[in-house]
Amino acid sequence: MARNKYPEETINLILDISLKLFLSKGYDNTSIQDIIDGLGGLSKGAIYHHFKSKESILLAAYKRMSDIVEEQMVKIRDNQSLNGLEKLREMFMSSLKNLKQRDLIAVTPNLLENPKFLAIQMNMMIEEIVPRYIEPVIRQGLTDGSIHTDYPRELADVLILMSNIWLNPLIYPFTEENVADKIGFFNELTKSLGLSLLDKGMEQHLIDIQRKRKKQAKEIS
Amino acid sequence: MARNKYPEETINLILDISLKLFLSKGYDNTSIQDIIDGLGGLSKGAIYHHFKSKESILLAAYKRMSDIVEEQMVKIRDNQSLNGLEKLREMFMSSLKNLKQRDLIAVTPNLLENPKFLAIQMNMMIEEIVPRYIEPVIRQGLTDGSIHTDYPRELADVLILMSNIWLNPLIYPFTEENVADKIGFFNELTKSLGLSLLDKGMEQHLIDIQRKRKKQAKEIS
DNA sequence: TTATTTAATACCGACCGTCGGTATGTATAT
């Protein structure tokens, strides 16, 4: 294949194919050859020219995926017209919407069967999302009076753990019947922590996500 | 090497070595050859006679490790003289003590760098611990009046998620200074959920675990 | 009971295909 004048296209192509394969078959079960086969003529040399290892492809793919979320987070965090609590709400809504729109749900059978992905995500939560976005916003809430807690750091940890892990249907699968219970409990818990995070749209989003998953599961079987 | 009259000894030897290697170097970075080298004369044939794959060794090793915990869980769950809340407390204390005693802490640098282990543990929580032990005990608590909640299933999920993941120093590392905050927040949260799970011993256990980790980290460096 | 045969088990180690990764070569764009 001829040399591409715009190598970024090649990089994105590699990331597209790889991400799709990693999500659908799992990282470990995806070989470099699988990626090459999906590349339409490009060879191993192309891959290892742009990436130094298989793992670095995974990291780049994940990063490209999460950059969109991060962008939104930055915007919300630095928005001058919202108080802390409002920012938290916005962040939750935004990550829910994102989960809904992403291809993720459409191809991944189960994140627990994709240990590498699970670990990356948890690491991202602990090292980036909480300290860079959630905790600062909670601390702002403490100052502007919209949030009350003695444990800003811990509150941030647990909120993210619940929303990103426990409310993630790719990790904790749930049925349409018990979505309401999940939301209900989450709502009760946040309220008793002095937050009121949920608005009406949230439940609908989760139900939509659930439906999308169910539909997908049917199509596969 | 001569044939062993008691093959269980061989099996346990394989599991001992493998578990140690998996925990210290990570599953992916441990080769079958590494295991063989630690076996003292036994060969690849021995391993593949007793186990059908590398992954099955991991599963067996994890199972053997968690069987002890499970045994204690069964005992507590089926103890006739405790109410639901008391059983929950016992279970938390027991799993804390266990974490403290296990070699785990002494060798594992970080569970996030051991994705396979992390995934197994999360899967165990969701598929076994919650439905078999935590949820039933909470439901008993509903009946005997020691626990009040509209969401037994969800409460069980989140309690285990917090104690096994968020309070696990191998996943969420913490320093001696913020142990108190973690405990404090956990205590506040459970109390506001109508539970009072912590007793005095718990904090000390967590501090001990933390100290053990710190000491270990020093010895390595 | 004891001796002999038979069958099952425990283990060895050479070998295989596949994998991630490398080295070197070549064509194209700047």
Place this chain on the structure above:
DNA sequence: ATATACATACCGACGGTCGGTATTAAATAA
């Protein structure tokens, strides 16, 4: 002219298999 974007042949390490052998346990015969 030179740096870049690939192609391709190749490498060592990996997980796993397979035929073979030694040892034990079970079945049978004496």
